[in-house]
Amino acid sequence: MAELVLSSEVRLAADPSELLALFGSGDPSLGWLFGSEAEALAPGALVRLALPIGEGSRVHGTARVMSCTPVRRIDLVHESPWFGHVACHLDPLRSGGTRLRIRVSIDDREFTRLGADLGLLCGGDAEGWEVPLGLLTSLSGSAGILGRSTVNCAQLAVEEINADGGVAGRDVRLMVADDATDPGTGVVAMRRLCGVSGIAAVAGMHSSATYSATSPIAVALGIPYLYTPTSEVVPTHPLLIHFGERPLDQLHRALPLLAEVTGGSRWFLAGNDYSWPRAIGMAAREVIERMGGTVSGEGYVPLGTEDFTPVISAIGERGTDHVVSSFVGQDHVRFESEFSSSGLRSTTRTFAPLMDDAVVEHLGESAAGIWNALGYFVGMDSAENRAFLRRYSDRFGECAPPVSAAAEGVYEAVHTWATACRSGGGTDPSSLLSGLRTSTYRGPRRCGTGGSLESLLLGEATPAGVRVIDELPVAAPA
Structure with missing residues (x-):
């Protein structure tokens, strides 16, 4: 798989041990990496970053520690606002000080998504033998801290569906777009997803402010919209399908x-x-x-x-x-x-x-x-949840972000969509809606027919x- 690689190098007067001690201090004067906030350098530890995006501008992001070689190297997995890897090398200089080398890599699929979100590149279509399923979520902005686990859970559901024969004899392909926790950005992203040839449905895990702006697009284009988070939303059309908790x-x-x-x-x-x-x-x-x-x-x-x-x-x-x-x-x-x-x-x-x-x-x-x-x-105590968490950890590793309620809701919604399509006999809206009336997917949550919640956990x-x-x-x- 191809990747985009960005590298930088700088010489600093401090020695490597001094620089390593600064990691996680949250001091913005030390640059975007050493200005990070972190409680520890243990594998899987959360890192909060303030990333420079222009003259005087910064965007909040998150990452995880993959590994740390004392006084020599720190490896991070970027979670938001994009997915990638960061390698930080601290090389001691004979004359004193440190040569700091930072290498940022983004794989080609994530680079394509970022380009599409910015309107610079085409987001691409699924192959003819695949069923495209959209996911509109928040990978940046205020709600971006939930984005990576949401994408992970959606991807896990799609892979499990494909391992079980796919839907209507075809594999499902997940197409991801970021609303940046902004309704205007969400409209642009939703139009792009709905423009994917043969798109079967869009799952939405984002604010109801974005939903208010994007749901009319789904209805106008005849595309089922699976809205998953807790919200005040009351569906006004059969294609607007609500899964989350109500106030x-x-x-x-x-x-x-x-x-x-x-x-x-x-x-x-x-x-x-x-x-x-x-x-x-x-x-x-x-x-x-x-x-x-x-x-x-x-x-x-x-x-x-x-x-x-x-x-x-x-x-x-x-x-x-x-x-x-x-x-x-x-x-x-x-x-x-x-x-x-x-x-x-x-x-x-x-x-x-x-x-x-x-x-x-x-x-x-x-x-x-x-x-x-x-x-x-x-922490819900059930065999279904323990098995789900094992599959999540096996697929994404011990350094993956923890599953959130929002992310698990997307996992169940995607499985419910596939179950309903199979029950209804196809991926078109009428088959999906017919299947939702009779089918049930049993995941970790207490859900009934069509994904409706039967109870909540305090x-x-x-x-x-x-x-x-x-x-x-x-x-x-x-």
Whole structure:
């Protein structure tokens, strides 16, 4: 397989051991690699990067440590905003100091995707003997921290489907596009996916802000749209197929249980300022008022916010017992980190509808005690989940990003799509919709016919990951 390779070399006065000690310090003056943030240099450890993309501009990215040879070399796997490898060589100089060599490589398929996302290259079509299946997800922007595990889970599902004979006698080929956590970018990416010859369906794991902009495209072109994350979305057309948790599913039993634990009654609603967090706020207010509690305040901020001081100050000033925190991706990580640093975590309990294993990894100890209710957590105790996690680890290695609830939801949606197509007798929309009415795919989640959730898991963040503490029913239909 071909690859794009970028190399750079610089001579520095510090010796290799001094430079290695700087890795993960988070000091941006030390360049994009040594300005990274990391807790350790152990294989699989998360690395957060601020990547230069222009004069004075930086984009947030993530990587994993593959290996580290003391005082000589660090190898990373890039996860976002693109997939690739970084090799950092630290060569001591006889005259003192270090020759630092950095080699960045991106394979040809990822390079083609990046070029297509930027409008510079054609994204390519599937071969005539393949069934193209699109995946629109966030590989960059605020929600980019969930992107790589989402692509991994979709790819794993496709490979398992193909190993089982494919769909309608043909292999499935995954076509990936990035919405960059931006609705406008999502529209361009969706049009490109829908323009792939013979595209059978598009799976979407992105914000409902993007969904509002892209779902009309799928309907207009007659392409099934499998929307997988937790959201407020109510399908308005048979081709718009929803798999994720709804606000009341997550809140109607969990918030009363949290109030029973704390004995508190005052709630603050905080989140990003678009339709899904606002819907979470509306549902939370309904549940809180029904159980006799009080909403002490609300605070919503734009996606990409980096300073949450005004919201956190308001929470502290209102004598709040609980926070319903509906932030997304990097915003979620920043808010919860600042909230924990403020000292409020010890007196105020948080319910966060997007808190899962991937977010907890980014937060570390500052996540401890946060609750959420989702269809999936890594720690769910079932034979199906243990087998799924083994297959994921075997396929992508011990240094792969942990499975998130969002990523596992895509895995099940892709399998559900294939099962329905087989049941319906083809990959056209009518066959898919017919198969969804009668077929069931049994994965780690508690799902019924057509992928509908039968129950949710109540989880609590701990330093070791999310601990499953109960199983809750979904909300009864209105």
